[in-house]
Every structure is written in C-alpha cells, then in structure tokens.
Amino acid sequence: MHILIIAPEQIPVPPPYGGSVEHCIYQIARKISSRHKVTIVSKLRANFPKKSTLGHITIHRVPGGNKQTYLSNVLKMVKGHHYDIIQIDNRPRFVPAVRRAFPHTAISVFLHSTTFISAPMTSRKQAASDLSSANFIVGNSLSLQNHLKRTFPNIRHKVRYVHLGVELNQFRPGLARTRSKHHPFIILFAGRLIPRKGIPVLMRATQIIRRTVPSARLHIAGGTGKPSYKKQLQQLAASLRIPVTFKGNISRRQMPQFYRSGDCFVCPSQGHEAFGLVNVEAMASGLPTVASRNGGIPEIIRHASNGLLVTNYRSPAAFAKEIIQIATDSSKAKRLAKQARIDVTRRFSWRATASKLETIYASKSSR
The missing domain is CATH 3.40.50.2000 (Glycogen Phosphorylase B;)
Incomplete structure (x- = not known):
C-alpha cells in the first residue's frame, strides 16, 4: 500500500x-x-x-x-x-x-x-x-x-x-536513585500546561505530601500557548510554599533522561484522557506511576499491579495518599516499577x- x-x-x-x-x-x-x-x-x-x-x-x-x-x-x-x-x-x-x-x-x-x-x-x-x-x-x-x-x-x-x-530502547530504566537530604523525592509531570491536565491538583497534593515527606518537590516539563496560565501556576506554587521547577519544553531526545531523573510520575488529568502516552513512557522508564482513573488510562495502568489509579481525581488528598505510598514504601515502589516495564514491553x-x-x-x- x-x-x-x-x-x-x-x-x-x-x-x-x-x-x-x-x-x-x-x-x-x-x-x-x-x-x-x-x-x-x-x-x-x-x-x-x-x-x-x-x-x-x-x-x-x-x-x-x-x-x-x-x-x-x-x-x-x-x-x-x-x-x-x-x-x-x-x-x-x-x-x-x-x-x-x-x-x-x-x-x-x-x-x-x-x-x-x-x-x-x-x-x-x-x-x-x-x-x-x-x-x-x-x-x-x-x-x-x-x-x-x-x-x-x-x-x-x-x-x-x-x-x-513507546520506543522501548530509548525509554528504559536507569540506575535506581538513592534518596537522602542530597537526593530529595522528585515527583514528575510532563504535558501541556493547560487547565485540564490537573497541575493545580498535583501542586496541592505536593503540599500535603510534604507534611509526611518533607523532601518532596515537583518538576514540571511542558510548554503553554498562554504564558498567563504558567504565571498562575507559578503564583500558586509560591502561595502553597512548595518547591516547583518548571523545565519548559523538553526535546523528545531529552525526555528519557527527564523520566529517569524522578522517583514518581503523576498524570492528574481532569478531562477525558484518551490514552496518555506519557504514562506509557514513564512506565517503560521504570518509574512508579500515579494517574487519574479517567478515559483510556485504566487500559494502561492496573491499580496496585503496575501503577496506582486515583478514582477521586479532583481531590489533591487522594493523589497525595497514593504518592506517599511510593515515597515511603520502597519495596512497593520497586515492584510497581518492575511490573510496569514488563507490561509496557508486552503490550505497547x-x-x-x-x-x-x-x-x-x-x-x-x-x-
């Protein structure tokens, strides 16, 4: 053809x-x-x-x-x-x-x-x-x-x-990060900076998480067509007093390294997420993943098997609860990450x- x-x-x-x-x-x-x-x-x-x-x-x-x-x-x-x-x-x-x-x-x-x-x-x-x-x-x-x-x-x-x-040879697990006061717990987000991606929910969740995991910080990759919305997000981070790093647009070539830089990936989509390619990329990279039980995401993530799903995805507390599990239970985090890589390799x-x-x-x- x-x-x-x-x-x-x-x-x-x-x-x-x-x-x-x-x-x-x-x-x-x-x-x-x-x-x-x-x-x-x-x-x-x-x-x-x-x-x-x-x-x-x-x-x-x-x-x-x-x-x-x-x-x-x-x-x-x-x-x-x-x-x-x-x-x-x-x-x-x-x-x-x-x-x-x-x-x-x-x-x-x-x-x-x-x-x-x-x-x-x-x-x-x-x-x-x-x-x-x-x-x-x-x-x-x-x-x-x-x-x-x-x-x-x-x-x-x-x-x-x-x-x-997903390109399985590019998106693959790196060396496990060892956390200490010099290696904080890094939460990753990647996607467009638009309201339906749920970044404010994740920011508020991060504030809650820091009560249990004080070293937690948020790294956000992605651009926006509306600089005013990014400014709103920056102002929200300041008002919540949480450490947030805006990485801006990251090239496709640099994305595998971005995933390997974190301890947890979060996809807090608030609107219908038809598929969620970032989840597959994060899972292929051996990253424990937390995402909204929304749209096509449950076709990728099986709760408590290869990742964690949040049913009440409009609630920062609901996201915080799942992310804290990954931050405080290293054996669970490793098990989820290992199964995620296996499942993505087989299916995606x-x-x-x-x-x-x-x-x-x-x-x-x-x-």
Whole structure:
C-alpha cells in the first residue's frame, strides 16, 4: 500500500519537542514503512527542509498560517498522486475537502482525543457530518472508541481503536536513585500546561505530601500557548510554599533522561484522557506511576499491579495518599516499577500499533 498521512497544521513531523500527535505519526510511519510506502505532509518550519526522505518514508512540509491555508497547501502538494489510504490525524474538519480531492480513496481519521469532535472546536452535528465521509475512524484507546460510538451512532460501524506505543530502547530504566537530604523525592509531570491536565491538583497534593515527606518537590516539563496560565501556576506554587521547577519544553531526545531523573510520575488529568502516552513512557522508564482513573488510562495502568489509579481525581488528598505510598514504601515502589516495564514491553510497542493499523487498512471495507 501507499499510505498518505496528513498531520495537523501546528508542529512539523518529526516534532522537535512536545507534539505527541506528530510524534505518533512519525513512529507509526517508521514501522509501517518496512512493508509499505508512506508519504507524510506536515507543517513547514524554519530549520526544517521542505522534503525529507527516510527509507520508504517521504515527508513534505508546507506552509500554513491557519488551518485553511495549510489544508489548501497540502492538497496542492498531493494533487495528481495515487494513494491507497489517506490518514488524517486529529483534524476531522479536513475530511470533506480531502474527500472531494480523492473521491475514490479510502480515508481514515486517526483521533488522539475528543478535542476536535467536541465544543468549542466544533458542534456534534458538524463533527458527525465531517466524519461521515471517512471510511475509518480510529481512536487511540477502547475508551475513545466507545465514546465515538456513543456520540456518533450512525457511523459506529466505522470506528476502531489502536493503542499507541513507546520506543522501548530509548525509554528504559536507569540506575535506581538513592534518596537522602542530597537526593530529595522528585515527583514528575510532563504535558501541556493547560487547565485540564490537573497541575493545580498535583501542586496541592505536593503540599500535603510534604507534611509526611518533607523532601518532596515537583518538576514540571511542558510548554503553554498562554504564558498567563504558567504565571498562575507559578503564583500558586509560591502561595502553597512548595518547591516547583518548571523545565519548559523538553526535546523528545531529552525526555528519557527527564523520566529517569524522578522517583514518581503523576498524570492528574481532569478531562477525558484518551490514552496518555506519557504514562506509557514513564512506565517503560521504570518509574512508579500515579494517574487519574479517567478515559483510556485504566487500559494502561492496573491499580496496585503496575501503577496506582486515583478514582477521586479532583481531590489533591487522594493523589497525595497514593504518592506517599511510593515515597515511603520502597519495596512497593520497586515492584510497581518492575511490573510496569514488563507490561509496557508486552503490550505497547510501536510495532504492535503499526501492525493493528495495517490490519484495519487492509480491509478497506467499512465505507
């Protein structure tokens, strides 16, 4: 097959930092390209070439100040070419225009969250209309698949799911940290600095934790499009009198070392977390992980087996209780971390992601 992947308009593929969607596109393409030809179109950015060729992958990068301009440039780039499958990542609004340009080609929409099928990004009616022209709608978790089927019952027969993966050779356990007054208990968070990621809950949990574990401190990796929100978080940390380090955007290459720098990883998502790639990366890195029992996260973390889940995830005290277990019970922390690495190795490789996606696309029979 020749597969065309249309990336969102915000970040180039491969992403220099952040960009979990673009990262997934690149990793899936690398695995699929061992058996198929893959063309990716993504955003053009300074210091990136307009065209890259990596084995059987060709990446074209086009300019685009907004979604409409970007999509127009994408369609100009691919006009006149033949593809067996066109995969559109996280942009259902692109489907009608792509369908008009390729009326006889199978189209898949790969969704990484509910953001672009929900208000305020779109209406349910508009999303249903956009998705109706696709042959496949692929979610990144069973939770997202079920949400799509409930929300859009008329196209439920087109919906599938494929779990994401992790580079197991990059994200791997490092040397165990020895805690003392010179090695405090480090709690890690990685993700965009936006309200639904739950950072204020984690900060308040850290304040509670420090009553039992005085050395506890919080390291936050990730950027934000709204500097005012980061300032709010900094002010909250100051008011709570907790030590918080904002690491900013960390490159994909540096992320494995970030995970290995901590004693515990926490994902306190407050909105629906379709998958939670950071949890898989942390677990692969041999890090005890605490996360909200929310969305697709329980498909990754099994409570008290390979991590800890927080049911009352709006409660700082509930998070503090689980994190304190890891901080004060080293044998439990080691057992969770060991099982996490085993489970991720068995279940969440990019090869497994690519193979399942290939099986779905080989059918081409949903429309």
